[in-house]
Amino acid sequence: MYTSFAAPQSKGKAANDIIFAANALAVADAAANGAENVTNGTIGAIMDDDSKLVCLPTVEAVFRNLPINEVIAYAPIAGTPDYLEKVQVATFGKSRPNGFTSAVATTGGTGGIHHAIWNYTEAGDTVITADWYWGAYKVLCLDMGRKLDTYKMLTDEGTFNLPALEAKVNALLDRQNSVMVIINTPAHNPTGYSLTKEDMDQVVAMLKNATEKTGKQAILFLDAAYIDYAGEKNAVRKVFEALNDLPERILAIVQYSMSKGFTMYGQRLGAMICVSSSEEAAREFFEINQYTSRATWSNTNRAAMRTLVQIYSDEALLTAVEAERDHYYKMIKARADVFVEEAKACGLPMIPYIAGFFLSVPCDNSQAVCDILHKDHIYLVPLAAGVRVALCSIPLQKISGIATKLNEALKAVEAAKCK
Numbered sequence: 001m002y003t004s005f006a007a008p009q010s011k012g013k014a015a016n017d018i019i020f021a022a023n024a025l026a027v028a029d030a031a032a033n034g035a036e037n038v039t040n041g042t043i044g045a046i047m048d049d050d051s052k053l054v055c056l057p058t059v060e061a062v063f064r065n066l067p068i069n070e071v072i073a074y075a076p077i078a079g080t081p082d083y084l085e086k087v088q089v090a091t092f093g094k095s096r097p098n099g100f101t102s103a104v105a106t107t108g109g110t111g112g113i114h115h116a117i118w119n120y121t122e123a124g125d126t127v128i129t130a131d132w133y134w135g136a137y138k139v140l141c142l143d144m145g146r147k148l149d150t151y152k153m154l155t156d157e158g159t160f161n162l163p164a165l166e167a168k169v170n171a172l173l174d175r176q177n178s179v180m181v182i183i184n185t186p187a188h189n190p191t192g193y194s195l196t197k198e199d200m201d202q203v204v205a206m207l208k209n210a211t212e213k214t215g216k217q218a219i220l221f222l223d224a225a226y227i228d229y230a231g232e233k234n235a236v237r238k239v240f241e242a243l244n245d246l247p248e249r250i251l252a253i254v255q256y257s258m259s260k261g262f263t264m265y266g267q268r269l270g271a272m273i274c275v276s277s278s279e280e281a282a283r284e285f286f287e288i289n290q291y292t293s294r295a296t297w298s299n300t301n302r303a304a305m306r307t308l309v310q311i312y313s314d315e316a317l318l319t320a321v322e323a324e325r326d327h328y329y330k331m332i333k334a335r336a337d338v339f340v341e342e343a344k345a346c347g348l349p350m351i352p353y354i355a356g357f358f359l360s361v362p363c364d365n366s367q368a369v370c371d372i373l374h375k376d377h378i379y380l381v382p383l384a385a386g387v388r389v390a391l392c393s394i395p396l397q398k399i400s401g402i403a404t405k406l407n408e409a410l411k412a413v414e415a416a417k418c419k
Contacts, residue, residue, distance in 0.1 A: 009145065018135065019044065019381050022370070026379035039378045039402065043393035044189070044357055045265055046328055051395055054328060055263045058320040063264075063307045075302035078290040079105030079271065083305035086312040087271040091224065091256040094234050097243035100282035103273045104289040105300045109225040109257035112272030113182070114140055114296070115289045116253050120219045121146055121180050128168050129182040132351065132360060132385050134189050134223075137182060153193070158352045160199045166206050169218070173210055178217040181207070186236045187226035187356025190381070190388035192336070194230060194354040200242035204250065211249035220252045225270075228261030229329045229392075230355045233322065243275045251276050251285070258304055260357070261325070269304035332357065335391045335399045342403035348410070357392035360385070361406060365413050372409040378402060 004011055019042055026040035035051060046054040078084065084103040088096065106112040113136070121127060123145045129137055130153035141148040149172075151164040165181070172179045183203070186194035195203075207218040222240075230236040243252045257270040274285040293299070311317045336353055343350050343361075353359040363369055366382035373380060381388040387406065394402070 013143070015139075018383070022379055022381050025374065029374075029377055029379070033377065037377055039394060039398045041378065041380045041390045041394045041402070043390055045393060046263060046332070046357075047393040047395070049331070049395040049397065056321055056324040056328075058311070058317055058324060059262050059264065059307060062310050062317065063303065066303055066306055070306045071303040073302055075105070075299045075305055077293050077299045078286065079103065079300065080302070080305050080309070082309045082313075084271065086309050087256055088273055089312055090261070090308060091227070091254055091271070091273055092240050093237040095237040095240045097240055097252075097275045098245050099243070100276050100279045101273055102282040102286045103271045104286060104293065105305065106255070106270045106272050106293075107268045107297050107300055108259050108270045109223060109255050110136060110140070111268075111293075111297070111300075112253070112255040112270055113137065113221070113223065114144075115272060115292050116180065116219065116221050116255075117141060117146060118144055118292055119288050120178070120251070120253075122177065125176050125178075125180075126172055127180045127182060128165070128172065130184075130188075132188070132191050132193075132383070133182075134184065135383070153191075154351065160195055160202075162199070162202050162206060165203070166210070169207065169210050173214045173216050176216075178219065179210075180219040180221060182221045182223060184223040184225070186224070186230035186239060187354065189226060189356070190358045190383060191351040191360040192353040192356040192358055192391075193351055194236070194356075195239060197238045197242055200239050204242050204246065207250050208247040211247065217249045217251070220250060222252065222254045224254055225257040226260055226356045227256070228325050229332065229357065231329075236355075240275075246275060246277050248277050251281055253285075258308060262304070262307065262321075264304055264307070267301050267304040269301045269308075329355075331396070332391050335394060335396050338396065338399045339389065339391065339403050342400065343407075346404045346407045348403050348407040351386075358388050358390055360388050361410070362386040363410055363413070365417070368413045368416075369406070369409045372412055373405060376405055378405060380406075 023042040030038040048054050126147040126149045127141050128149055131150040132153050138148045151168045152161050155161045169179050211218050252275040254273045259265045274282055276282050311321055351360045363386045366387045370380055370382045
C-alpha cells in the first residue's frame with residue numbers, strides 16, 4: 001500500500017482546471033473533425049477571425065528588437081525602477097490616485113493575487129469576492145490555508161449589489177482582524193461586467209464605515225487584468241479616482257497584467273500597486289512583497305519589463321499600441337453585439353455585459369448544458385454559477401447561433417430535471 005510523502009497541508013491537491021479541461025476537449029474535437037467545424041469558446045486569449053493567436057504588432061517589434069542583455073539578464077527582485085514607474089502610468093493613466101503608491105513586479109496577475117493573500121490575510125482567514133469569479137482565486141486561497149466566500153454580485157435589477165458585499169464584510173470583521181475584498185473590474189472575468197466610479201466610491205465608503213466601527217482594517221484588491229480592453233482608456237480608468245485620499249484603515253492594491261494589455265500571456269509579467277494615505281504602509285508594502293517574491297519566484301521577466309518601458313517612453317510607439325488595442329477591442333465588441341442581440345431575440349438570460357473577453361449565462365447545471373453543446377461541436381466553460389463564453393477566442397463568423405443553441409441546451413436540462 002502506498003504511503004504518501006506529502007505534508008498534511010498538501011495531501012490530496014490536484015490542479016484540475018476546468019478551463020484547460022474544456023479547451024482540451026475542443027482541441028481534440030478539432031483534430032478529429034476539423035477546426036473549421038468546432039467552436040472553441042474556452043480560451044482566455046485574443047484569437048483573430050482566422051482563429052490565430054493575436055500578438056500586437058508593435059509589441060512584437062519592440063520585444064524582438066531588444067538587446068540580448070535585456071533579454072537574458074536578471075531583473076531586480078522588485079522589478080527595474082523604470083518599470084515600476086511606467087507600469088503605474090500604464091495602470092492609472094490620467095487617474096492616478098492621490099496618496100502614496102508603490103509597485104512590485106509580479107508573475108502576471110496571479111502572482112500579485114498570491115502575494116496579497118499571503119501578506120495581508122492570516123492563516124484561516126476568509127477572503128471575499130463575487131459569486132461570479134475566476135476559479136484561481138479559490139485555488140490560491142486554499143493553497144495558503146485561507147477560505148474564499150462570495151456575495152451575490154448583482155441585484156435583481158442588474159446593478160452592483162453593495163448591500164450583499166457589506167453584509168459579508170461586517171460578518172467577517174466580527175471574527176477577523178482584517179478583511180480582504182477582491183473585485184475584478186473593469187471588464188470582469190467571467191461576465192464582462194464593470195463597476196462604475198460611483199459604485200467604487202460606495203465600496204470605499206462602506207469599507208471606511210465598517211473599519212471605523214470596528215477599529216479594524218480592510219484591503220481592497222482590484223484585479224484590473226482586462227482594463228486595456230474595457231473601453232475608452234481614460235474613461236475606464238476613472239474608477240481609480242475612488243481611491244483618492246483613502247481612509248487610514250484601508251489599503252488598496254491594484255493588479256495590472258501584461259498578459260492581456262500587451263498580449264504577452266506566456267511572458268508572465270505584471271505588477272501589484274498599492275495606494276495608501278500612509279507613506280509607511282506603502283514602504284511596508286514594497287518591502288514585504290519584495291521579500292515574498294524572493295521566497296517564491298525570486299525575480300521576473302526583464303525582457304517584458306523593457307518592452308513596457310520602451311513603449312510607455314515613446315509617444316509614437318504608445319500611440320501605435322493603443323490603436324492596435326482599440327482594433328481588437330472593437331473586434332471583440334462586434335462579437336459581443338451579435339451574441340447579445342441574439343440572446344435578446346431568443347430570451348436567453350445573461351449577466352449584463354459591458355466589455356471584455358467574456359460574457360456569462362446563469363444556470364444551475366452548467367456542466368450538463370455544456371455537454372449538450374458538445375454535440376454541436378461548441379465548447380464553453382462550465383462554472384459554478386453558469387456558463388462562460390470566451391468572446392475573445394471565437395471568430396465573428398462562428399458567433400451567430402451560439403446564443404440560440406445555448407438557450408435550447410438550458411431548456412433541455414431544465415426539462416430533464418422536471419421529469
